[in-house]
Amino acid sequence: MQKRTTIKDLSRILGVSPSTVSRALHDHPDIGKALKQKVRELATALHYYPNAMASQLRQSDNKTLALIIPEITMFFFPSVIEGITQKVREHGYQLMVLQSHENLQQEIENIKTCINLRVNGIMISLCRDTHQLDHLKEAAEMGISIVIFDKTVPNNRFPFVGIDDKNASQKAVSWLTFQGCTKLLGIFGHPHMSISNQRREGFETACMQLLPTGGAFKSVHALNQADAAHQLHALWSQFEPDGIFCMSDEVLAGVMPTLSKIADNQAKSSKVIGISDGKLPFLFHESLHFLHHDGFKIGTATAQCLLNGLQMGGKSIDVPVIIQETPIVGNRQ
Amino acid sequence: MQKRTTIKDLSRILGVSPSTVSRALHDHPDIGKALKQKVRELATALHYYPNAMASQLRQSDNKTLALIIPEITMFFFPSVIEGITQKVREHGYQLMVLQSHENLQQEIENIKTCINLRVNGIMISLCRDTHQLDHLKEAAEMGISIVIFDKTVPNNRFPFVGIDDKNASQKAVSWLTFQGCTKLLGIFGHPHMSISNQRREGFETACMQLLPTGGAFKSVHALNQADAAHQLHALWSQFEPDGIFCMSDEVLAGVMPTLSKIADNQAKSSKVIGISDGKLPFLFHESLHFLHHDGFKIGTATAQCLLNGLQMGGKSIDVPVIIQETPIVGNRQ
DNA sequence: ACACTTTCCACAATCGTTTGCGGAATCGTT
DNA sequence: AACGATTCCGCAAACGATTGTGGAAAGTGT
Numbered sequence: 001m002q003k004r005t006t007i008k009d010l011s012r013i014l015g016v017s018p019s020t021v022s023r024a025l026h027d028h029p030d031i032g033k034a035l036k037q038k039v040r041e042l043a044t045a046l047h048y049y050p051n052a053m054a055s056q057l058r059q060s061d062n063k064t065l066a067l068i069i070p071e072i073t074m075f076f077f078p079s080v081i082e083g084i085t086q087k088v089r090e091h092g093y094q095l096m097v098l099q100s101h102e103n104l105q106q107e108i109e110n111i112k113t114c115i116n117l118r119v120n121g122i123m124i125s126l127c128r129d130t131h132q133l134d135h136l137k138e139a140a141e142m143g144i145s146i147v148i149f150d151k152t153v154p155n156n157r158f159p160f161v162g163i164d165d166k167n168a169s170q171k172a173v174s175w176l177t178f179q180g181c182t183k184l185l186g187i188f189g190h191p192h193m194s195i196s197n198q199r200r201e202g203f204e205t206a207c208m209q210l211l212p213t214g215g216a217f218k219s220v221h222a223l224n225q226a227d228a229a230h231q232l233h234a235l236w237s238q239f240e241p242d243g244i245f246c247m248s249d250e251v252l253a254g255v256m257p258t259l260s261k262i263a264d265n266q267a268k269s270s271k272v273i274g275i276s277d278g279k280l281p282f283l284f285h286e287s288l289h290f291l292h293h294d295g296f297k298i299g300t301a302t303a304q305c306l307l308n309g310l311q312m313g314g315k316s317i318d319v320p321v322i323i324q325e326t327p328i329v330g331n332r333q
Numbered sequence: 334m335q336k337r338t339t340i341k342d343l344s345r346i347l348g349v350s351p352s353t354v355s356r357a358l359h360d361h362p363d364i365g366k367a368l369k370q371k372v373r374e375l376a377t378a379l380h381y382y383p384n385a386m387a388s389q390l391r392q393s394d395n396k397t398l399a400l401i402i403p404e405i406t407m408f409f410f411p412s413v414i415e416g417i418t419q420k421v422r423e424h425g426y427q428l429m430v431l432q433s434h435e436n437l438q439q440e441i442e443n444i445k446t447c448i449n450l451r452v453n454g455i456m457i458s459l460c461r462d463t464h465q466l467d468h469l470k471e472a473a474e475m476g477i478s479i480v481i482f483d484k485t486v487p488n489n490r491f492p493f494v495g496i497d498d499k500n501a502s503q504k505a506v507s508w509l510t511f512q513g514c515t516k517l518l519g520i521f522g523h524p525h526m527s528i529s530n531q532r533r534e535g536f537e538t539a540c541m542q543l544l545p546t547g548g549a550f551k552s553v554h555a556l557n558q559a560d561a562a563h564q565l566h567a568l569w570s571q572f573e574p575d576g577i578f579c580m581s582d583e584v585l586a587g588v589m590p591t592l593s594k595i596a597d598n599q600a601k602s603s604k605v606i607g608i609s610d611g612k613l614p615f616l617f618h619e620s621l622h623f624l625h626h627d628g629f630k631i632g633t634a635t636a637q638c639l640l641n642g643l644q645m646g647g648k649s650i651d652v653p654v655i656i657q658e659t660p661i662v663g664n665r666q
Numbered sequence: 667a668c669a670c671t672t673t674c675c676a677c678a679a680t681c682g683t684t685t686g687c688g689g690a691a692t693c694g695t696t
Numbered sequence: 697a698a699c700g701a702t703t704c705c706g707c708a709a710a711c712g713a714t715t716g717t718g719g720a721a722a723g724t725g726t
Contacts, residue, residue: 019683
């Protein structure tokens, strides 16, 4: 890492003071037009690049927001990142993405990194083993704005962006029963995740309300995509549903191939509905409906929420933002 | 952003010099055991977090590597990021992910950000409109190590990590002909992308070599997933292939649903093979083979290549690293 | 008791920029 | 010609941490 040209270098060569060079480069009105020109020319000629660490230190601000998520999987998060990126860039901030890999220790480490770096704000989707928010409170006390999205904990006091999980599940059940299904299977994500339980509860209460007498339902938790496939397969001999609810794209990705592998007429004709970011359902042949859990929209809303909080000097609103998922979208018209 | 406790605060309270505090926190042998203890206690009591900007400025190094990619889509890149993250973290570096959104101007901007931030190295997959590498050369001259992966330009002189595109295509054609296909369709990505053309060329030459007399082939470029679907659909009436080669997951995602939508016996029985990261093919019912273009492996190899270059003081090897894709993997056993 | 290590810590410079303040030159006005 | 207003720029102190050097106190050996 060799020596790079600095403001001092420029100032020495031009015979002016460093402060003048700095002002010239920033188009400060105090500096004469002619001099500004010369400074700029020399700067490009000598490949001058302002040292971001130095200027950030001086201004003690780096215009950076952090995004902490469990993992950048192919499901959901790419959309979220896209939404956040767009909104964040519009407002002149840089985005830093950190992954916790579903590991609380790593999540804490990431928060520490954010504090050390003096980021302006944090958007975080909690990993499944996170149950209390001390590490976030620590960051908040350091003056960092925080917004939680998607995955949270029950008694969260930070601003939150997400969908109404229970309601979404109820809509799904409602649709299935409307289609005439009476034997429902709900497949949910990792049991440690907040949304898994929210959505399961919504599913179960809806089933109890909406299923006709003689109907039945069952709900299972899958640890991941492969486990969803495995559980569905293992369960089929005992419980053969005519309606299946998949709480996420990951579950759906496990379910669909398995479903078509089960050489059973019932399997072919059983209705499936999911909560989805809206990409995956279109890949399958089978008619497939889903509740649109729009990652992009959640991303922009989360970023917007954080930016609002920043403008209000950290005193952000405490009311959760609930994104309305689009009622029901069929992927075949 | 209120005032945070600094090393000076600690030193003032303890009645020692800032340098002593710094050394104590770094477990420097010059500092007495008792004092170290007191410093550390006060530090945690006062929620002291070292200001990363300050220390990075002083040491003029920030242990950060940048990853610049066109876009974080659901295809391929999540795996790549995973591989890179793992390798990079092992070596104590931070990773910064930047997206160019297939926009050269944005790519240049990202490089500039990297220079300003004084990152140690850059891993980049070029966006499709990038044809010359002046912006990368600029960064290289500033002492930043660079590795290009996946998407590159013809006459690249930087270290490169990727697969042998032509060879992969040839293997695909070879498999299709071995299956008895004689009328092949190759569907490729955006025509501006290097890999699109490499893979198409490989496809075409292989077709000419391997197809029996009477055989035929055709290759088309799709701008994106939806366009792949559309083109396949539009083309079907004129050219009805019995073997289809999809050069990427994105293309595959466009092709498969369309294929099953085409109510034609031929469509059901036509063989499909793709180059894939290895997740998507397992989602489909149809028997589907693919050449494993392993994103994770490419990620680790890219990061390793960059780290090697860093250790050798920026004088990195100039020989491209070619990852051998796993020959042919069937997704149903 | 003397010289000689160790042990432990302070001083001050430094990384590269930014910025409040002050001041010299130039200009315009009466 | 005198005087206030512009215009344009330098001085020096920050931002918060790291580090080479120097040196006082304490311990060791003879």
